Amino acid sequence: MTAIGWAQIAIFSAIIVAITPVLGAYMTRVFNGERTFLSPILRPVEAVIYKLSGVDERHEQHAVTYTVGMLLFHVGGFVILYALMRVQQWLPFNPAGQSAVAPDLSFNTSISFVTNTNWQNYGGESTLSYLVQMLGLTHQNYLSAATGIVLAMALIRGFTRHSVRTVGNFWVDITRCTLYILIPICVPYALFLIWQGMPQTLGAYVDATTLEGAKQTIAVGPVASQVAIKMLGTNGGGFFNANASHPFENPTALSNFVQMISIFALGAALTNVFGRMVGNQKQGWAIFAAMGILFVVGVVVCYAAEAHGNEALNALGLTGGNMEGKEVRFGIVASSLFAVVTTAASCGAVNAMHDSLTAIGGMVPLINMQLGEIIIGGVGAGMYGMLLFVIIAIFVAGLMVGRTPEYVGKKIEAKEVKMAMLAILVLPLMYLGWTAVAMQVPSAVAAMGNPGPHGFTEVLYAYVSQTANNGSAFAGLSGNTLFYNVTGAIAMFVGRFWMIIPKMAIAGSLAAKKSIPPSAGTFPTTGGLFIGLLVGVIVIIGGLTFFPALALGPIVEQLAQNAGTLFASN
Amino acid sequence: MLREIRPAIVVLVALTLITGLVYPLVITGIAQVAFPRQANGSMIERDGKVIGSALIGQDFESDKYFHGRPSATTAPDPKDASKTVPAPYNAANSGGSNLGPSNKALVDRVKGDLAKLQKENPGTPVPEDLVTTSASGLDPDISPEAALFQVPRVAKARNVPEERVRQLVEGNTEGRLFGLLGEPRVNVLKLNIALDHLSAG
Numbered sequence: 001m002t003a004i005g006w007a008q009i010a011i012f013s014a015i016i017v018a019i020t021p022v023l024g025a026y027m028t029r030v031f032n033g034e035r036t037f038l039s040p041i042l043r044p045v046e047a048v049i050y051k052l053s054g055v056d057e058r059h060e061q062h063a064v065t066y067t068v069g070m071l072l073f074h075v076g077g078f079v080i081l082y083a084l085m086r087v088q089q090w091l092p093f094n095p096a097g098q099s100a101v102a103p104d105l106s107f108n109t110s111i112s113f114v115t116n117t118n119w120q121n122y123g124g125e126s127t128l129s130y131l132v133q134m135l136g137l138t139h140q141n142y143l144s145a146a147t148g149i150v151l152a153m154a155l156i157r158g159f160t161r162h163s164v165r166t167v168g169n170f171w172v173d174i175t176r177c178t179l180y181i182l183i184p185i186c187v188p189y190a191l192f193l194i195w196q197g198m199p200q201t202l203g204a205y206v207d208a209t210t211l212e213g214a215k216q217t218i219a220v221g222p223v224a225s226q227v228a229i230k231m232l233g234t235n236g237g238g239f240f241n242a243n244a245s246h247p248f249e250n251p252t253a254l255s256n257f258v259q260m261i262s263i264f265a266l267g268a269a270l271t272n273v274f275g276r277m278v279g280n281q282k283q284g285w286a287i288f289a290a291m292g293i294l295f296v297v298g299v300v301v302c303y304a305a306e307a308h309g310n311e312a313l314n315a316l317g318l319t320g321g322n323m324e325g326k327e328v329r330f331g332i333v334a335s336s337l338f339a340v341v342t343t344a345a346s347c348g349a350v351n352a353m354h355d356s357l358t359a360i361g362g363m364v365p366l367i368n369m370q371l372g373e374i375i376i377g378g379v380g381a382g383m384y385g386m387l388l389f390v391i392i393a394i395f396v397a398g399l400m401v402g403r404t405p406e407y408v409g410k411k412i413e414a415k416e417v418k419m420a421m422l423a424i425l426v427l428p429l430m431y432l433g434w435t436a437v438a439m440q441v442p443s444a445v446a447a448m449g450n451p452g453p454h455g456f457t458e459v460l461y462a463y464v465s466q467t468a469n470n471g472s473a474f475a476g477l478s479g480n481t482l483f484y485n486v487t488g489a490i491a492m493f494v495g496r497f498w499m500i501i502p503k504m505a506i507a508g509s510l511a512a513k514k515s516i517p518p519s520a521g522t523f524p525t526t527g528g529l530f531i532g533l534l535v536g537v538i539v540i541i542g543g544l545t546f547f548p549a550l551a552l553g554p555i556v557e558q559l560a561q562n563a564g565t566l567f568a569s570n
Numbered sequence: 571m572l573r574e575i576r577p578a579i580v581v582l583v584a585l586t587l588i589t590g591l592v593y594p595l596v597i598t599g600i601a602q603v604a605f606p607r608q609a610n611g612s613m614i615e616r617d618g619k620v621i622g623s624a625l626i627g628q629d630f631e632s633d634k635y636f637h638g639r640p641s642a643t644t645a646p647d648p649k650d651a652s653k654t655v656p657a658p659y660n661a662a663n664s665g666g667s668n669l670g671p672s673n674k675a676l677v678d679r680v681k682g683d684l685a686k687l688q689k690e691n692p693g694t695p696v697p698e699d700l701v702t703t704s705a706s707g708l709d710p711d712i713s714p715e716a717a718l719f720q721v722p723r724v725a726k727a728r729n730v731p732e733e734r735v736r737q738l739v740e741g742n743t744e745g746r747l748f749g750l751l752g753e754p755r756v757n758v759l760k761l762n763i764a765l766d767h768l769s770a771g
Binding site for chain 2: 004007008011045048049052053054055065068069072073075076077080123124125126134135136138139141142143171174175178179182183186187190191194195196197198199200201202203205206207208209210211212214216217218219220222224225226229240241242245246247248251252253254256257309310311312313316317318319320321322323324325326327328329330331334335350351352353355356357358359449450451452453454455457458474475476557560561565566567568569
């Protein structure tokens, strides 16, 4: 650990704090339907879309209709992506001559992108044509991100309105989010990435003759346009197999730093949007603070573990920290910080191979995801995930004093608490249930890439990552098999929609309630006590649920390493 | 609910075309005009032929050249397409070793590489990055320590004074951005091209 390392982490955190209210103010205007400085250019496009689709933008929808619209939209997105992959060999923009993607892999990948997971069982440069990368993946990167954001908006409106049945119009929200928020940031961002060295071409892979006379085929493509939204939308699916560690997908220390900022930008800003919409920005900052505490703890542990290095290699006289699976231009600190950021948010892009992190260093990303990615979280998904924990925390506080709990003027009653618990319990069911099933299937066990407890961690990580819609992997696991493709797709689907549906039920129920003014007996939700309670509830729920599984994986691996034990494949 | 089907189709198609075709093609158009070198992969040409990309590492085996980091990339086995064989610096199939910290295979590999390197430059500690594989398998850089470690071997193979080679390494070392971001590094391909110039001149 070095002073420069800590300085990088401090500056990263300061920038996130600084941009949160700026982006938050802009996003609030967009979702309130107000004019923005981009309206002169974008308003005509927006109006044409409403005209063609027959959407009346002043007409608001009931929570159920809103959800149905969202689901229909996803069915369509899934069909487009699946079809493109199955017939890519007959379509243009395929200079590398990629053949049709296998049915189970297409299924897994389509579910994966529609749910904002971007699990990478596909190989990028070795599997997909440029057309699929653009029209299939780039487009889903946009729309699944926009979906997350607008669903968070629906829940936030549930808190801010009273005595109504509507939570907004899905078609208006998704269009405005894409046109006014995502595209205007991605255009300059993609150009910046290209300036830093990222390819953006429709030309074929380049054959080079190396200095030593060997042939090297260098994969290129329309990389930057996809990477911009991949990061901003916390999608994380790589253009290349090696994702953001590939020099073309993350060429410099600066591109790396900006990518990390962009992963957190919108998720952090949503806390501020929440504060503005409920009429008190401090409500947003309180949630931001709870996220910040959990984030900083994760960064410190991960950085310390990686800088300390691998005991088995240190014993051979190496002193540089754990550089296996890391790139020289990022080094220990930027790799550790990226690993925490990408799993705190639901991004899943990686600039280092998580499978080769130290046992404790690799446990941090795993825990981040197990908690449900509520530390900033996926765009939108993190915000509504955190609000579910807020409901539980408020409920616990209410139990302590024997009073019906309230939050930002809404009574939190049995229905909300039940729905929040349903959403929160679905996660461990998927994480732990599928891991347990996989342990009973010999071919699934044989797919592990590492022996001993690390192999178990690979499988656990796979289901946690997919259920939480993260998409990063302990990639030694050979996940492109029928078993993992299908079970993983189920985990992704349930992890996304079984969170969303109870959450939308809460949104509808809250919107219909009366708003009550705070009284002397109201538990204040802007101060340190609330922040502490919220962090405590998250840690206790997470700890009780996941500690046993962690003990079988990373914890026992670290203890074995301390004792000098290694594991060999037979 | 049936009322939602028309907007579902129209909004989906409209946004798909905007984000999936218009956006990437416009970016491609601007990039090809404004940043043609980067947009096409930062290729380096010598005598009119592409010899590699400034951003993508190459496999160097000869004693005359500086070596990059070990690479774990693979290629399909020509004899059996369902299997893979090691193919270091395969820029059409990026990836890391994915070996876990407690895996004996990792420790054995590092031990083997360490023994070779210690023979080449006895008494000097081996930098971590020379015995660990990168995440992408295409890392274009090594640390300045890893470059300096190789100076005696390269100087001997080229029959030039070590001091000249060391100066070359120092001239090709890039520092942190603003003294803060990233890590000091040496681009191996650029260093080796400079080395060829040195010998030719």
